[in-house]
Amino acid sequence: MTVCARDDVGKLAGTDKKLSRSLDAEVVMDMASSPTGYGTSPVGPLTDSSSRKTLIYLILTLNHIYPDYDFSNLRAQHFRKEGMISSVKTDIDTMLMEIDKVWAARYGDDQPFLEVLWKTMDDAIELVDCDVYSYKAMSEGDPFTDEGHLWSFNYFFYNKKLKRILFFTAHASSKTVGLDSDSDLDDASQRTGGYNSFEESCGDDLKDDSLMFDEMDM
Amino acid sequence: MKLLVHHDLGALNAFLTAVNVGDYVVSGQVESYSCASRPIDALRKQFVKRGDAGESRVSRARVARRGNRRARETRDEEGLTNDGLRAR
Numbered sequence: 001m002t003v004c005a006r007d008d009v010g011k012l013a014g015t016d017k018k019l020s021r022s023l024d025a026e027v028v029m030d031m032a033s034s035p036t037g038y039g040t041s042p043v044g045p046l047t048d049s050s051s052r053k054t055l056i057y058l059i060l061t062l063n064h065i066y067p068d069y070d071f072s073n074l075r076a077q078h079f080r081k082e083g084m085i086s087s088v089k090t091d092i093d094t095m096l097m098e099i100d101k102v103w104a105a106r107y108g109d110d111q112p113f114l115e116v117l118w119k120t121m122d123d124a125i126e127l128v129d130c131d132v133y134s135y136k137a138m139s140e141g142d143p144f145t146d147e148g149h150l151w152s153f154n155y156f157f158y159n160k161k162l163k164r165i166l167f168f169t170a171h172a173s174s175k176t177v178g179l180d181s182d183s184d185l186d187d188a189s190q191r192t193g194g195y196n197s198f199e200e201s202c203g204d205d206l207k208d209d210s211l212m213f214d215e216m217d218m
Numbered sequence: 219m220k221l222l223v224h225h226d227l228g229a230l231n232a233f234l235t236a237v238n239v240g241d242y243v244v245s246g247q248v249e250s251y252s253c254a255s256r257p258i259d260a261l262r263k264q265f266v267k268r269g270d271a272g273e274s275r276v277s278r279a280r281v282a283r284r285g286n287r288r289a290r291e292t293r294d295e296e297g298l299t300n301d302g303l304r305a306r
Contacts, residue, residue: 016219057253060219065249096246098239113233117248120226124250150242163254164222170234170246 019063019072020056027052027075041076042133055079058133058156061167066143074135079156082132088155089118095153095170121157125166130157148174220252 027046043058044051055076062071082088093114103113121127135154137144144152152171159165227248234246 053253057219057251061251064219064221064251065247096244099234099237099244102237102239103233117230120224120230121248124222124224124227164250164252165219166248166250168246168248170244172239172242172244174242175238 016060019060023056023059023072024049024052027055030075042079042081043076046076051076054131054133054158057158057165058135061156061165062135062154065167065169069143071142078135080134080136082134082155085127085130085132088132088134092153092155092168092170095151095172121166121168125157125159125164126162127157129161130159130166132157144171146173148176150174220254222250222252224250 031046039045039047041051041055043054046052046055058079059071059074062074063069096114096117100113103116118127133156135156137152137154144154150172152169154169155167157166157168227250230248231246234244234248237244237246
């Protein structure tokens with residue numbers, strides 16, 4: 001398990017520096033113990049301090065967004081560097097196609113949701129100058145593997161020039177989760193008009209009892 | 219890292235809290251952070267602080283000079299009165 005629940009919520013801001021230092025030290029130690037394989041990583045060669053910084057920023061961003069979880073055990077291999085921003089855009093657009101319809105129903109067709117989304121993101125981070133990374137949840141206990149989880153994405157748009165990161169996440173969850181047991185009950189209720197019949201509740205025991213009642217003089 | 223307040227991103231976040239699209243619900247979040255070790259406003263604060271410090275140093279010197287002048291003036295006045303007394 002790479003992600004664990006955080007106990008001390010709210011102390012995040014003050015611990016950023018400490019965490020950055022300890023993460024950097026850990027990565028350097030990992031490199032010292034097994035130097036092969038660190039020449040390349042999704043965030044760049046970890047021998048390079050700027051690549052380690054990028055990794056630390058990605059981890060800190062996740063820690064900020066999900067203060068109930070601790071992502072400090074994540075390493076470079078848990079992230080992925082995305083290629084062209086256009087392909088990222090296509091992926092996100094595909095995932096959020098249904099949202100576009102809800103937006104249009106609510107606010108009209110004048111400015112589609114995806115257009116507003118990309119314009120706003122561009123204003124905030126200048127997408128052309130960004131490196132894009134993604135984090136795919138793969139471990140139990142992180143915020144993206146809840147019951148009923150259908151899909152999710154976590155993209156980091158990192159603008160080195162502006163020294164800014166824009167994090168965009170979305171996840172879809174089934175509306176029927178947790179309703180399975182209830183729906184069984186509903187089915188039974190529908191059959192019996194809102195309550196379980198005495199026969200259904202007692203089953204075979206009732207048949208035995210009915211034999212007993214037949215033998216009795218009533 | 220510092221969360222950057224961006225009005226339009228905030229509006230998007232409000233919309234993305236929970237969007238019911240029929241069979242499922244989509245929830246999203248979009249936030250921007252500054253990775254700069256000293257964001258511009260912190261630098262500005264520091265500059266203002268330094269400016270205040272400079273000003274206070276100047277004003278302290280002024281006060282000291284004023285004090286010296288007053289002391290000199292009183293000494294002179296006293297000297298005059300002493301001279302007057304001696305003359306009498």
